[in-house]
Amino acid sequence: MKGDMNIPPMPHTASSSLRSGLVGGEVLKLLQPAEGLIRPGQSAQAEVLSLKQNDQAFQLLLKLTLAGGRETNVQASSNFPLPLGTQLAVTQPSAGNLAISLQQALSSSVATLTRLDTQQLPVGTLLQGKVLTTQALPQAAGQPAIYRSLVTLLNSALSGSTLTLDSPQPLRIGSLLSARVQGPQSLNFVPLSGRQEQLAIAQQLATQQSRQGSLEGLLNALQKLPPSDSMPDELRTSIDKLLAGLPTPSQLSNPKALSAALLNSGAFLEARLLGGQTQALAPDMKATLLRLIAQILPGVPASTAFNPGMAASTQAQAMPTFVRNALGMLGQVGAKPQPGGFPLPQRSVQGGEHEDSLENLLKLAAAAISRLQSHQLSSLDQSGRTADGGTLTTWQLEIPMRNAHDIVPLQVKFQREDPPEQQPQEKPESRETKDQLWRVELAFDLAPLGPLHVQAQLLRGNLSGQLWAERAYTAHLIDSQLGNLRQRLHDAGLSVTDLDCHQGTPPHSGPARLEQRWVDETA
Template sequence: MTEIKSTQAIPASGPSRPLANTAEMALKLLQPMQGLLIAGESAEAEVISIKEALQNFQLTLRLTLNNGRQATIETSSPKAAVPGAAMMVTALSDTRLIAALQPGNRQPQSSIDLGQLPVGTVVQGKVTASQQTQQDGKNLFKVVITLLNSPLAGHKLNVESAMPLAPGSLITARVQGDQSLSFMPLSGRLDQLVLGQQLTAQHNRQGSLEGLLGALGSGSGLPEQLRGAAERLLGLVPDMQQLGDTKTLAQALARSGVFLESSLLSGQASNLPADMKAALLRLIAQLPGLPGSGPLAAAQAGATLGQALPAFARSALGALGQPNARHLAQNFPLPSRLPPNVGDEADLELILKLAAAAVSRLQTHQLSSLAQTQTGPDGTQVTTWQIEVPMRDQREIVPLQVKLQREEETQHSHKEKPETLWKVELAFDVAPLGPLQVQAQLLQGSLSSQIWAERSGTAQLIAAELDHLRQRLVTAGLNVGELACRQGTPPQGPRTSLDQRFVDETA
């Protein structure tokens, strides 16, 4: 998010001339209503703008008639009214109205209720009224925003801003701790839209890395220029037993390919020979050109997404509230995905398809990490890394999927020392145990974990070894909370990374 301008909520202050109160006020139309309301009919109205004249005030009202039709009228009043004020008007004649303010909860609020909109909450709204004033020789705009999301959807917020906001504008802003809003520019919203679209595209193209590695391991008829790149790629795959060493595991995670672009930006070119994504790209570069395909096919397909941005922009605000991209990003682990003919003799065309799919799988993990890195409604900073490391299990190559998440409280929290919560998820499928998923969280040196096994025999075996696991964790210097093993898979469905807890310590 890029901060444009802090917009302060309007403080309560008395105007130089009296405001309208709950008592009725007489309005004179500057132009006849031309049949909008007949004598005795009523309609809801909202003050769009107000202009001070010599002897009275000119109010622009937006009427909402009983049939749902809206119309704008210009009126004259001896009393002022706050922009955004909600009224009930009744026609006395074709040129005269009587108006009364609606109940207080229909009126614009002059402060932000941090209980219902905590610091960090992203709100979306529509500018329904605006008025330009002068303060200390500078232009100041008093703006009314109707909230479109959050628990206060439909409520109005009365704010003042140093920049103009035209009525009808759609805005996205983040609630700050000093009763202000920090606007998110359209470019930031489009970045999120592009991220969601790229994530969807990469997810549709991705394929399991073990399919390519298996094809390269069994392909004895590879061309000479391809054989060296294939051997270097296969040499990066560690044995499963080696990953029991913390240093080896850390190196495997760092070389998984998700940090390639970060290494290039920081100038760490020495890490490239051992990076999985760099090795995949070298392999693709060594493949000879094939009819109808090429090493840059995946990149060219992704580049065409940018041409659709004008259509995305029209629904920028609405798309931010849709769960599709986030739900896709939070699917963990990614399922195994192999083409139907992967078991056949691997030719160059199949290897190219498998390599392009493997690159897309790595990019899916990268984009998923970006999509889940966010600031929560309470200001908590969440950073996510989603990684896949292939490992050798005897003669087979199986993937180890890892998801690391760090949640850091901000300095605005009421605690003396902000806490950092670490969450780790592991997913792998090794014989004879079958599919396993591990969920753990670490907070202030205390570790809790749940293990999910799809096979009943595996679940019973792990449950019998939990005491031994607890002893090893205690020996490592950790305070161990709950350790549990269940048969099945973790519950899936929409969730947020901030309110999900793997273990309920109070249950």
């Protein structure tokens, strides 16, 4: 669906339909009859907790406050929608019915929002909501169809409020939608992205980040493993290959080595599998960790004896179960961090009494996989449409480096912003030429320099960059070398417009997420 949605100032048509629908009595039918719920001659306060449309009827969940303060929830059906949060005074004419006054019914029909305060919600604000009801409004012959919907808002200061919307097409009941504020009574629908369901991504991201642990936790534990005859040779070989394959900072200064490290970071494993590139999975970090889990799990006491001859096909089928089991142990480890953002904070997973045990290695490996998946989900969460209709694509990943005897994680984020496509109906002289914009961020903690954060932007061959060092000595050292860096960038064919170094951390270095959501067509 495309186009605008309007907020009707006064639902006159709804009021008229209510009057005609209530001629036979303003009755709510109880789905489960209850004798003597409200005594004759008395009334009870009712609050609408939920609203669901079934064909032309509406199912309500009501919280009743009875005499003496006792509360109970009842389900009822109605011929007209009552917005969430509506307060009513109800009586009980019979065991299967509740009754409200005609005036209350009419008041509830205008209890929804009929105007947006643009001081509170400025033009351009993204609103997200869930469709509760949709009804076709009566129209004169030859007039286009208009559909009226009740939508409960899920974000902004109006979260929980009910909005009445008129649209040229019906909104699917139960679906999630997004729209930008165009004015006090006009919203512009934000269409569904063909490859993302951002709300589901955000939910999954929060789950993954509650389980994730820093990569260096696992790698340091693997480095400290003592020689043991009890560890299967296949597992020991996998561990040795994993540790030997970690690049050094000097190796990453080589463009080919850097490109290979980025491709093998685990961020592109699923894309390779979909493309049938199974021969390129051997050095991939995520594939290596999944293989490591498959080799560790049979050796833990709670599982069957380790079987080094397990067929590859059996491992492939069982591997997702292994991962789910391992991740299940991590859901309660530590406080849940806020999802998204760059860089991901360091997070340790506490081991048991025997830190070199297979159980502990299993837990650390599962946490490391969640770490990589948090980066992948953050990439999706920060990708989508920009405010002017362009496309923003994000790749966020992490490369563990070996610096002497230390494991240093290098976090990297690339963003490419493509301008909106030019419309055929636009006149050539009115078209504004826009170029592709690239952004790069790096974050790492390299001894003895300490934590460093780099941000760079490339547009039309012009590069600007900012560096932050938390230690004063490091900031002074980098500042003294900016001239050499500027010259090397110039020799590489770039025009450097701005290059500075600061002590501290970059402002607003947390989540750089798009204010963008999509309709969930599967809700």
